[in-house]
Amino acid sequence: MKNITKQSLVTFSLLSPGLVVIGCLFFYPLFVIIRNSLAFGEEQVFYHYIEFLSSSNGLYVIGLTCLLAFGATFLSICLSIVLILILRRKPLGHTFFKTLILAPIAIPGLICALGLLLFWDKNGWINLLVQSLTNHPIQVNYTIPGLIIFYTWLFFPYTFLITSSQIESLEKSIEEAAEVVGANRWQILRYILLPLVKPGLLAGSIMTFMLCFGAFSVPLICGGDYRPLSVTIYTTSAIFNRWDEGSAMAVVMALVQILFLISYIRIMRRTR
Amino acid sequence: MKLVRILYILMLSIIMFVTFRAFEGCSSKEKELELTFIDTNSGANFQWFMKTKVIPEAEETLRIKVHYVVSSGPEIIQRMKTWKEGKGDIHILLIKPKDLVDMLNSDISLETLYPDKEDKIPNIAKCSEEYLTSVLGHNLHGRAALFWRSQMNGICNGSLIRNPPSSWKELYKRRNEWSGHIGMIRPDAKSSGGRRLIYSFLYAFGVDFSMPFEELKNNPEWNDAWDKFKDLYGAMHKPLASEPPILFNQFKKEDVWISVYATDYTLWSRDKGMLPKTTKAFTLKDGVTAGADAYLVIPSFISQDKKLAAYNFVNFLLSDEIQLQLITTMWQYPGTEIWDKVPEHVWENIPEWEDIKNTRIRITNKEAFNYIREHTMEKIR
Amino acid sequence: MRYTKKILIITFLLCFAIFIISPFLIIVVTSFAKGWFGKQWLPQEWTFDWYHWAFQVANVGAILKNSLIIAALAIGMSLFIGLSTAWAIARRPIPGKEILYSIILLPRMIPPITYALGISNIFYRLNLIDTHLGVALAHVTLCLPFGILILSSTFEGLDQRLIEAAEVCGASRWRTFFHVILPLVMPGILAAIIFTFTTSYNEFTLTIMTYGPHTVTLPVKTYLVIGDGYWEVASAISSILLIPSLIVLIVILRSLKPEKIVGGFKGI
Numbered sequence: 027m028k029n030i031t032k033q034s035l036v037t038f039s040l041l042s043p044g045l046v047v048i049g050c051l052f053f054y055p056l057f058v059i060i061r062n063s064l065a066f067g068e069e070q071v072f073y074h075y076i077e078f079l080s081s082s083n084g085l086y087v088i089g090l091t092c093l094l095a096f097g098a099t100f101l102s103i104c105l106s107i108v109l110i111l112i113l114r115r116k117p118l119g120h121t122f123f124k125t126l127i128l129a130p131i132a133i134p135g136l137i138c139a140l141g142l143l144l145f146w147d148k149n150g151w152i153n154l155l156v157q158s159l160t161n162h163p164i165q166v167n168y169t170i171p172g173l174i175i176f177y178t179w180l181f182f183p184y185t186f187l188i189t190s191s192q193i194e195s196l197e198k199s200i201e202e203a204a205e206v207v208g209a210n211r212w213q214i215l216r217y218i219l220l221p222l223v224k225p226g227l228l229a230g231s232i233m234t235f236m237l238c239f240g241a242f243s244v245p246l247i248c249g250g251d252y253r254p255l256s257v258t259i260y261t262t263s264a265i266f267n268r269w270d271e272g273s274a275m276a277v278v279m280a281l282v283q284i285l286f287l288i289s290y291i292r293i294m295r296r297t298r
Numbered sequence: 299m300k301l302v303r304i305l306y307i308l309m310l311s312i313i314m315f316v317t318f319r320a321f322e323g324c325s326s327k328e329k330e331l332e333l334t335f336i337d338t339n340s341g342a343n344f345q346w347f348m349k350t351k352v353i354p355e356a357e358e359t360l361r362i363k364v365h366y367v368v369s370s371g372p373e374i375i376q377r378m379k380t381w382k383e384g385k386g387d388i389h390i391l392l393i394k395p396k397d398l399v400d401m402l403n404s405d406i407s408l409e410t411l412y413p414d415k416e417d418k419i420p421n422i423a424k425c426s427e428e429y430l431t432s433v434l435g436h437n438l439h440g441r442a443a444l445f446w447r448s449q450m451n452g453i454c455n456g457s458l459i460r461n462p463p464s465s466w467k468e469l470y471k472r473r474n475e476w477s478g479h480i481g482m483i484r485p486d487a488k489s490s491g492g493r494r495l496i497y498s499f500l501y502a503f504g505v506d507f508s509m510p511f512e513e514l515k516n517n518p519e520w521n522d523a524w525d526k527f528k529d530l531y532g533a534m535h536k537p538l539a540s541e542p543p544i545l546f547n548q549f550k551k552e553d554v555w556i557s558v559y560a561t562d563y564t565l566w567s568r569d570k571g572m573l574p575k576t577t578k579a580f581t582l583k584d585g586v587t588a589g590a591d592a593y594l595v596i597p598s599f600i601s602q603d604k605k606l607a608a609y610n611f612v613n614f615l616l617s618d619e620i621q622l623q624l625i626t627t628m629w630q631y632p633g634t635e636i637w638d639k640v641p642e643h644v645w646e647n648i649p650e651w652e653d654i655k656n657t658r659i660r661i662t663n664k665e666a667f668n669y670i671r672e673h674t675m676e677k678i679r
Numbered sequence: 680m681r682y683t684k685k686i687l688i689i690t691f692l693l694c695f696a697i698f699i700i701s702p703f704l705i706i707v708v709t710s711f712a713k714g715w716f717g718k719q720w721l722p723q724e725w726t727f728d729w730y731h732w733a734f735q736v737a738n739v740g741a742i743l744k745n746s747l748i749i750a751a752l753a754i755g756m757s758l759f760i761g762l763s764t765a766w767a768i769a770r771r772p773i774p775g776k777e778i779l780y781s782i783i784l785l786p787r788m789i790p791p792i793t794y795a796l797g798i799s800n801i802f803y804r805l806n807l808i809d810t811h812l813g814v815a816l817a818h819v820t821l822c823l824p825f826g827i828l829i830l831s832s833t834f835e836g837l838d839q840r841l842i843e844a845a846e847v848c849g850a851s852r853w854r855t856f857f858h859v860i861l862p863l864v865m866p867g868i869l870a871a872i873i874f875t876f877t878t879s880y881n882e883f884t885l886t887i888m889t890y891g892p893h894t895v896t897l898p899v900k901t902y903l904v905i906g907d908g909y910w911e912v913a914s915a916i917s918s919i920l921l922i923p924s925l926i927v928l929i930v931i932l933r934s935l936k937p938e939k940i941v942g943g944f945k946g947i
Contacts, residue, residue: 033771036771037767037771037772037773040763040764040766040767040771041763041764041767041768041773041779042764043759043760043763043764044760044761044763044764044765044783044823044827045764045782045783047760047819047823048782048783048785048786048820048823048824051786051798051816051817051819051820051823052785052786052794052820054797054801055794055795055796055797055798055800055801056793056794056797057797058797058800058801059793059794059796059797059800062796062797062800083676108691109695112688112691112692117688117692121932123692123695123696124932125928125932126695126696126699126700127699128928128931128932129699129703129928130699131877132877132881132924132925132927132928132931133703133881133921133924133925133928134880134881134883134897134898134901134920134924135881135883135898136883136898136901136902136905136917137703137706137901137917137920137921137924138702139905140702140706140901140905140910140913140914140917141701141702141703141705141706141917142702144702144705144706144709144910144914145701145702145705147547147551148551148553149551149717149718149719150705151701151705151720152701154718154720157718168537179698179699179702236788236790239790240789240790240791240792242790242791242792242883242884243883243884243898243902246902247540247902247905247906249540250537250538250540251536251537251538255790256790256792256884259792259793259796260792260887261486263796264887264888265486265488266486266671266672269796269800272796273796273797276792276793276794276796277793279790279792279793280789280790280793280794283788283789283790284789287788307926307930308872311747314747336892341907341908342736342904342907342908342909342912345736345737346732346735346736349735349736350735350736367892367893368892369891369892370892373809373891373892374892376803377809488906488907489907540906541905541906541907542907543905543906543907543908543909543910543913546909546910547910550715550716550717551716551717552716552717567909570728571713571714571724571726572909572911574716
C-alpha cells in the first residue's frame with residue numbers, strides 16, 4: 027500500500043513540471059482572457075459577446091474565417107491525393123519533391139507570404155504568363171480565391187505528410203491482388219486506395235484546417251480588405267486598444283475551434 | 299554518422315553564438331560618454347539617414363558614443379513611467395506629436411528646453427515658437443525641440459498624369475478621370491497616411507475640426523463631407539493598400555497613378571530607385587495635413603553629465619548643417635527656420651514652404667482622428 | 680495513352696515545382712533588383728544596395744542574435760521541463776493518458792492568438808515584455824507540447840529488457856544511464872531540439888504580442904519591414920533568413936523522419 031502511494035507520488039512529481047508550465051502559460055492566460063471579456067461593471071455580463079455576435083460584421087468575420095479554412099483544406103486534400111498517388115511510385119527525383127513539400131513548413135510564414143504576394147502580383151510572373159496568353163491580367167492578391175491559394179500553399183504539407191506516412195505502411199500486395207482479380211485502375215483507386223487513405227487524410231486535413239483557421243501572419247499581410255478572426259482580434263486589441271472586445275472575440279474563436287475539433291474527431295472515430 | 303553531422307551543426311551554432319557575445323563584450327569597453335538615442339518616429343528612409351549620416355557625424359564632432367535604437371512610442375512611455383530620479387537609461391528621444399502628448403499627460407517629466415536652456419542649445423531659437431509652445435492642441439511649454447516638419451502632399455506618376463489637380467475640390471471633381479487609379483492606405487493601418495488623407499479631405503469640404511467632437515459629429519457639414527468622401531472612395535484603387543509598401547508597390551505596377559502621401563518618403567524612394575523616376579509631388583491649395591512632425595525631448599530623470607551631452611547633441615541636430623541635409627537629401631522640411639539657406643533646386647522637387655505654411659493642417663482634433671481610424675471602413679463599405 | 684499519361688504527370692510535377700519554388704526565387708531576384716517597374720520579367724539593373732541596407736540599417740546581425748538567444752532559451756526550458764514529464768507519460772502507469780495527452784496538446788490546437796492576448800496581459804504585469812526570457816517563455820507554450828510528444832514517443836520505444844540486461848551485467852545506475860539509455864534516446868532528443876528550434880525560430884503570433892525593441896526576432900522584423908519599409912529590403916532580409924531555414928530543412932531530411940514534424944495526434 028505504502029509502496030503504491032510512493033510510486034504515484036514519484037509519477038506525479040515527474041509529471042508536474044510540464045503540467046505546471048502548461049497551466050501557467052496556457053490555462054491561466056485563457057482564464058485571464060475570459061475574465062477580461064466579461065463586463066462585470068455593466069448590466070449585461072456578456073455585453074461584449076452579444077455586441078460582437080449580433081453585429082453583421084462579427085458574423086461576417088466568422089463566416090469568412092470558416093470559408094477560407096474550409097476552402098484551403100479542401101484544396102489541400104485534392105493536391106495531397108494527387109501528389110501521393112504520383113510520388114508513391116517513387117518516380118525520378120521524388121526526394122527532391124519531398125524536400126519541396128517540406129519547404130513551406132520549415133520556412134517562416136512571413137517570408138512565404140512576401141514571396142507569394144510578389145509572385146501572384148498583377149505584374150508578377152504568373153500574371154505576365156497569363157497576359158502573354160490571354161491579354162487579361164488575373165487579380166489574385168487580396169481576393170478570397172487568392173487567400174485560399176496562399177493558405178493551401180502554406181498548409182497542405184501537413185495533410186500530405188500525415189497521409190503519406192500512413193500510406194507507406196500500406197501493403198502493395200492488396201493493390202496487386204485487385205489487379206489480378208481484374209479491377210481497372212480507376213476501380214483500384216476508388217474502391218481500394220481511397221478507402222485505405224481516408225483515415226490518414228482526415229487526420230492530416232484536421233491539422234491543415236486548424237492551422238488555416240488560426241492563421242495570423244499571412245492574412246495580416248496578404249488579406250487586403252479580408253480580415254479573418256485572428257487579424258480582427260489583433261487589430262481590435264493591440265492597435266485599437268479595446269482589449270475587452272478583443273478578448274471576447276478570442277474566446278469566441280477558441281470556442282468555434284474546439285467545436286470544429288470535437289465534430290471532426292467524431293467523424294474520424296466513426297470512419298475508423 | 300548522421301548524429302555526428304547534427305552535432306557538428308549544433309557546435310557551429312554554439313560557436314556563432316559565443317562570437318556574437320564576444321563582439322558585444324568588445325564594444326562596451328569604449329570609454330567615451332555614451333548616450334542612448336531612441337527613435338520612434340523614423341520610417342525606413344530616416345533610419346537610413348540617422349544610421350549612415352547623422353550618428354557618425356555626431357560621434358565625430360561631439361566625441362561621444364550614441365546608441366541609436368529604433369522603438370515604438372507606447373512601449374517607451376510604459377518603460378519611462380517606472381523610472382526613478384537619476385536612473386533613466388534613455389537620454390534623448392525623437393518622437394511623434396501623439397507620443398509627446400501622451401508623455402505630457404502622464405507623469406513623465408521632461409526637461410524644459412525653451413526658453414530655459416537657450417544658452418546650452420542656442421540653435422533652438424531658430425525653431426518657430428508656435429511649434430515649441432503647442433502640439434496637437436496641447437500646451438507644450440517648450441519641453442521639446444522641433445527636428446523636422448513632415449508634410450503630406452499630392453503625389454502622382456508624371457508620365458500618366460500630366461496636369462495634376464491643384465485642390466481637393468478639383469481632385470474630387472475630376473475623380474472619374476483617374477477612376478480606379480487613386481491610391482490610399484487603409485485608415486486602420488499602422489501607418490497614419492490614410493487617416494491624414496481623410497482628415498484633409500474632410501477639412502477641405504468644410505468640416506471645422508476646432509469644434510468638440512461630439513458637436514462636430516452632429517454637424518451637417520460632417521455628414522456632407524463624408525458623403526463626398528464615399529464618392530471619392532468609389533474612384534479609388536481597391537482593395538486599399540494595407541500599409542505604405544503596398545501603396546508603393548501599386549505605384550510601381552502603375553495600378554495607382556495619384557495619391558496623397560508623405561512627400562519626403564515618396565521622393566526619397568524615387569531617388570533610391572524604388573519608385574518610378576517620373577514620380578512627383580504637388581500641393582493641394584485647400585490644405586493637406588502635416589505628417590508626423592519629429593520632436594526631440596530629454597527626460598529629466600537622467601544623470602547630470604548625460605544631460606549636458608544630450609543638450610549638445612540636440613544642438614547638433616538643430617544645426618544648419620544637419621537641417622540642410624534634411625531638406626536637400628531627404629526632401630523633409632527642416633524644424634528650424636532656415637529657408638534663406640535652402641538651395642533653389644530643392645523647390646523644383648518639393649512644393650515651396652511659403653505655399654505650404656499657410657495651408658498646412660496640424661491635426662488638433664484627436665477624437666475625430668481616432669474616429670477616422672476606427673470607423674472609416676464600416677462607413678464606406 | 681501511356682505517353683500522354685506520362686506527359687501529364689510530368690507537367691503536373693513541373694507545375695507543382697514552379698508553384699512551390701517561384702515565391703522564393705522571386706524574393707531572391709527582388710532582393711537584387713533595382714528599377715523593376717511595370718511589366719518586365721526581370722529587373723533592369725542589379726544591385727547589392729538592399730543587402731547593405733539590411734545589415735547597416737535594419738540590423739540583421741543583432742536581430743539574428745536575438746532570435747538565436749530566444750530559440751536557445753526556449754529549447755533549454757522546453758527540454759528541461761519536458762524530459763521528466765515525457766518520461767512519466769511514457770514509462771509510468773497513469774490513468775487517463777488520453778486526457779493527459781489532450782491537455783498537453785491543447786496549446787497547439789487552439790489558435791495562438793487567443794491565448795497570446797492573455798500572455799501579453801500577464802507579462803506586462805510581470806515586466807517580462809521585451810526580455811529574452813519573456814519571449815522565450817511565450818515560445819515554450821508552443822514548444823513544450825511538441826517536445827513532450829516527441830520525447831515521450833522516444834521513451835516509449837526504449838526497450839526495458841536492455842536496461843535490465845545492463846543491470847544484470849552489473850552496471851551501476853549511472854553507467855546504465857550514460858552507456859545504455861542516453862545513446863538510445865539521443866536521436867529523439869535531437870529531433871526534439873530541431874523541432875523546438877524551428878517552432879521558436881518561425882514563431883510570430885506570440886512574439887508580436889510580447890516583443891519589444893530589444894527583442895525583435897527575425898519574423899517580427901520581416902513583418903515590420905514588409906509593413907513599414909521597402910519590399911526590396913524585406914526581400915534582402917528574407918533571403919538572408921532563408922539560409923538557416925534551409926539548413927534546418929536539410930538536417931530534417933537527412934536525419935529524421937519528416938512525418939515527425941507534424942507529430943502523431945495520439946490524443947485524438
